[in-house]
Amino acid sequence: MAIYDEVLVFIHAPEQARFESLALHVFRHQFDTVALYRQYCLVRGARPEDVRSLDQIPALSTAAFKYAELTDTVTPSRPADARVFMTSGTTAGRDERGRHRVPRIDIYRASALGHLRRMLFPDGARMRMLSLHPTADRMPESSLAQMISWIIEEFGAGDALCVADRKGVEIVSALEFLHSSQRQGQPVCVMATTAALAALFDEVRAQRSRFSLAPGSRLMDTGGAKGQAVPLRPGQVVEDAQALLGLDPAMVINEYGMTEMCSQLYDATPFNARNSRRIDSSKARPEENPEDRRKLGPAWLDVAAVDPATLRRVADGNPGLLRFFDLANVGSVSAILTGDLGIIQDGTVRVLGRAEDGEARGCALGMEQFAARES
Amino acid sequence: MNRATRPGTAVGGSPAGEQCAADSPAPVSTTAAIARVATRMWSADRCSSDRVAAALGHTAARWRKREFAPRRETVAGLASALGMTPALLDESLDALLEPITAASLKLLAAKVPVADRLFGFLMPGNVPGAGIHEVCAALLAGAGLIIKSASIEPLFFANFTRTLAEVDAAVAARVAVVNFGRSDDAAMRELWAACDGGVVAYGDDASIAALSAAAARRARPLAGFGSRLSGALVLPGASPSAAETAADGLARDVTLFEQRGCLSPHHVFVVGDAGEARGFAARLARALERLARRLPTPARLPLAAAAAIRGLRERARWRALAQPPGGGRDHDIALWEGGRIIHSHGETPGEWMTWSVIYDGTATFCASPGYRTVFVSALQRADELGERLGAAVGRLEAFALSAPPDARVRLDAGLRLLGVSYVCEPGRMQSPPLDWPHGGGAMLELLRGAAR
Numbered sequence: 001m002a003i004y005d006e007v008l009v010f011i012h013a014p015e016q017a018r019f020e021s022l023a024l025h026v027f028r029h030q031f032d033t034v035a036l037y038r039q040y041c042l043v044r045g046a047r048p049e050d051v052r053s054l055d056q057i058p059a060l061s062t063a064a065f066k067y068a069e070l071t072d073t074v075t076p077s078r079p080a081d082a083r084v085f086m087t088s089g090t091t092a093g094r095d096e097r098g099r100h101r102v103p104r105i106d107i108y109r110a111s112a113l114g115h116l117r118r119m120l121f122p123d124g125a126r127m128r129m130l131s132l133h134p135t136a137d138r139m140p141e142s143s144l145a146q147m148i149s150w151i152i153e154e155f156g157a158g159d160a161l162c163v164a165d166r167k168g169v170e171i172v173s174a175l176e177f178l179h180s181s182q183r184q185g186q187p188v189c190v191m192a193t194t195a196a197l198a199a200l201f202d203e204v205r206a207q208r209s210r211f212s213l214a215p216g217s218r219l220m221d222t223g224g225a226k227g228q229a230v231p232l233r234p235g236q237v238v239e240d241a242q243a244l245l246g247l248d249p250a251m252v253i254n255e256y257g258m259t260e261m262c263s264q265l266y267d268a269t270p271f272n273a274r275n276s277r278r279i280d281s282s283k284a285r286p287e288e289n290p291e292d293r294r295k296l297g298p299a300w301l302d303v304a305a306v307d308p309a310t311l312r313r314v315a316d317g318n319p320g321l322l323r324f325f326d327l328a329n330v331g332s333v334s335a336i337l338t339g340d341l342g343i344i345q346d347g348t349v350r351v352l353g354r355a356e357d358g359e360a361r362g363c364a365l366g367m368e369q370f371a372a373r374e375s
Numbered sequence: 376m377n378r379a380t381r382p383g384t385a386v387g388g389s390p391a392g393e394q395c396a397a398d399s400p401a402p403v404s405t406t407a408a409i410a411r412v413a414t415r416m417w418s419a420d421r422c423s424s425d426r427v428a429a430a431l432g433h434t435a436a437r438w439r440k441r442e443f444a445p446r447r448e449t450v451a452g453l454a455s456a457l458g459m460t461p462a463l464l465d466e467s468l469d470a471l472l473e474p475i476t477a478a479s480l481k482l483l484a485a486k487v488p489v490a491d492r493l494f495g496f497l498m499p500g501n502v503p504g505a506g507i508h509e510v511c512a513a514l515l516a517g518a519g520l521i522i523k524s525a526s527i528e529p530l531f532f533a534n535f536t537r538t539l540a541e542v543d544a545a546v547a548a549r550v551a552v553v554n555f556g557r558s559d560d561a562a563m564r565e566l567w568a569a570c571d572g573g574v575v576a577y578g579d580d581a582s583i584a585a586l587s588a589a590a591a592r593r594a595r596p597l598a599g600f601g602s603r604l605s606g607a608l609v610l611p612g613a614s615p616s617a618a619e620t621a622a623d624g625l626a627r628d629v630t631l632f633e634q635r636g637c638l639s640p641h642h643v644f645v646v647g648d649a650g651e652a653r654g655f656a657a658r659l660a661r662a663l664e665r666l667a668r669r670l671p672t673p674a675r676l677p678l679a680a681a682a683a684i685r686g687l688r689e690r691a692r693w694r695a696l697a698q699p700p701g702g703g704r705d706h707d708i709a710l711w712e713g714g715r716i717i718h719s720h721g722e723t724p725g726e727w728m729t730w731s732v733i734y735d736g737t738a739t740f741c742a743s744p745g746y747r748t749v750f751v752s753a754l755q756r757a758d759e760l761g762e763r764l765g766a767a768v769g770r771l772e773a774f775a776l777s778a779p780p781d782a783r784v785r786l787d788a789g790l791r792l793l794g795v796s797y798v799c800e801p802g803r804m805q806s807p808p809l810d811w812p813h814g815g816g817a818m819l820e821l822l823r824g825a826a827r
Contacts, residue, residue, distance in 0.1 A: 036696055036697065039696065040696065061685075061686075061689030061690075061692075061693065063686065063689045063690040063693050064689065064692075064693040064696075064697075066690075066693070067690075067693040067694050067696070067697035068693055068696060068697035069697075307681070308676075308678065308681040308682040308684070308685040309675075309676050309681040309684075309685070309727060309728045310727060319678055320678070321682055321685065337685075337689070339682070339686050341678070341682060355678075355679065355682030355683065355685075355686065
């Protein structure tokens with residue numbers, strides 16, 4: 001069976017005992033088919049014949065996607081099956097957008113929806129959909145937009161509204177949709193970047209309004225502090241969603257994902273932990289304090305925290321840079337080193353935030369202040 | 376436990392004074408300790424500037440000897456507290472103390488006004504001994520000093536002052552070293568109240584801004600030394616040996632104090648074409664490697680710094696790896712990394728970071744996360760430097776200048792016009808002269824204000 005199909009089979013029916021051997025197989029495939037990754041592995045002295053475990057596979061920095069084409073250029077694929085996604089960010093004032101070519105979009109779809117089903121729709125519900133981020137037809141280069149479109153297709157029922165495009169978010173339309181859902185007593189799923197959500201909350205407050213959305217309503221936010229002048233804390237999102245939209249805190253679920261990865265992680269809450277086959281509740285107890293929430297990835301994603309200096313895995317409970325091995329990235333590079341700090345505990349992840357800033361220090365300009373001046 | 380590390384009490388100063396507070400079996404509140412220090416200092420006789428210069432000169436001379444027991448103990452304590460290696464700390468303290476001689480102290484004494492007031496010092500924790508220039512100036516001016524050492528680095532000034540007390544108890548009676556957290560509001564209030572001459576503070580810009588507001592509320596002057604950046608300008612000499620000397624010197628400047636202070640260079644601009652600048656970056660990398668063998672890096676880097684260095688390295692690596700044939704302006708980049716990939720049988724491969732040189736041909740001034748991470752760029756002409764400073768404009772402290780003698784005077788003057796307070800040869804950045812106008816001469820201004 002071709003490696004792509006092997007991965008797809010695993011996503012549909014994960015067998016944890018097979019993960020590492022499949023990961024090593026995927027690594028061999030990527031070594032053979034992604035030229036610059038092969039070059040990088042050779043610099044690091046990692047040939048497939050010498051790599052015996054997951055931890056020995058060289059992880060590629062997400063920064064690499066800003067500069068290099070990291071995709072399978074050997075395996076024949078139909079253009080219609082492939083998509084190219086771009087990151088939205090800029091780095092140090094340069095307009096450097098990351099580019100991730102996904103040769104088999106069906107694998108991305110299977111990965112995204114498979115884990116979403118467990119984490120955001122474990123009850124099997126279908127409902128009205130409100131997106132505060134553009135959908136794929138409006139922003140085809142956005143992997144988040146693609147995911148939102150799939151969510152609407154797969155889990156939507158009744159009305160669905162997207163109130164965002166490249167220019168911005170129409171908060172007034174979003175509020176009208178929420179009012180209509182409330183009037184009809186129909187649950188709604190709200191999908192938004194954290195920045196768009198902050199704008200929505202501000203407007204609800206400004207109107208001295210408060211929603212009481214129907215039971216079963218839920219919210220997925222993503223992006224964290226990115227793009228926000230005054231960032232919302234994770235706990236604040238949960239508090240505001242409860243106070244302003246009337247949502248049960250367990251139904252407010254933050255997504256952690258990135259363009260460079262076809263799999264995502266979601267907050268473990270009493271809602272999805274109760275219903276998910278994947279979550280061993282004795283190990284991954286959903287935290288009551290939203291600030292301490294932990295995230296769970298799918299069975300086809302290995303997550304580790306590594307020491308940024310040695311790149312070795314740190315012990316559970318210690319902070320490090322988050323490193324993933326995502327089987328769903330089979331068509332590009334699966335071993336990804338992020339710029340995010342986090343703590344792994346019993347297979348769950350507590351994301352601590354971006355690690356780009358150095359510490360500010362007296363008598364020397366801190367990176368943070370410097371960056372602030374530059375922006 | 377070293378006495379000087381006990382928090383919350385007055386811990387240094389003359390044997391007859393604050394050591395009693397530290398040794399007292401009964402707990403002494405920080406506020407009471409500061410009040411007592413202030414009272415004692417007001418009653419202490421003022422010494423002549425010659426006597427102060429001689430005492431400080433003798434003290435520094437003792438401390439320049441690596442085998443001097445208080446220095447050895449301090450280095451050991453600092454290594455443990457700051458994570459820097461003893462060899463690195465020794466070399467760094469040598470550089471710091473080098474300019475503090477009896478002769479230079481006498482010369483400085485002639486420049487400072489008499490300021491018979493009490494000054495508070497809020498010391499930084501990132502660079503041990505930073506602030507000693509201002510301490511010397513204040514003592515020479517006849518001032519009394521309450522030095523609040525940083526929580527993370529409570530050793531240097533406490534132990535240095537003890538040696539001063541052994542050399543000349545009367546001079547040391549004008550200094551007390553205390554240690555309390557900046558969040559100790561009562562202690563800070565007492566410090567502000569006691570220090571009629573003003574407060575000298577070192578910290579990040581946000582801390583200095585907060586202290587400025589506090590100073591204004593209390594109508595007390597403040598000399599604030601906030602965040603500053605340093606760099607280097609290199610005109611390759613006629614001979615390879617001149618470039619080698621410059622690279623060796625800059626490697627030392629980058630390495631000392633683990634690049635944690637305002638005098639540590641972040642970015643080196645090389646006047647010449649891309650080939651010359653790249654060549655210099657390679658020389659600098661080799662020099663950093665040689666130095667790293669003699670002055671080892673910390674056993675463990677702070678997480679945030681290590682993560683920042685990792686991010687910079689990976690961006691540079693991939694910009695370099697993804698260079699199209701023929702390169703191009705935006706792809707004129709190269710990375711040299713200190714450290715090695717560790718292969719140990721049966722274990723996951725790992726690596727270690729010792730130093731990083733990022734050559735980015737056309738970059739504007741970049742701030743480094745420290746720990747021996749330096750940027751190198753090319754300048755077609757030296758007078759383009761101002762345009763390439765970017766966000767560092769108005770925040771410069773020191774620049775190393777490597778240039779032929781005929782160009783040196785002009786370039787030195789140009790750098791000072793850009794706001795650089797200290798221009799020196801490569802290798803001398805951590806040894807500014809005693810009369811260095813740190814932060815634009817804020818200390819001298821404070822003393823002048825107090826003298827009126």
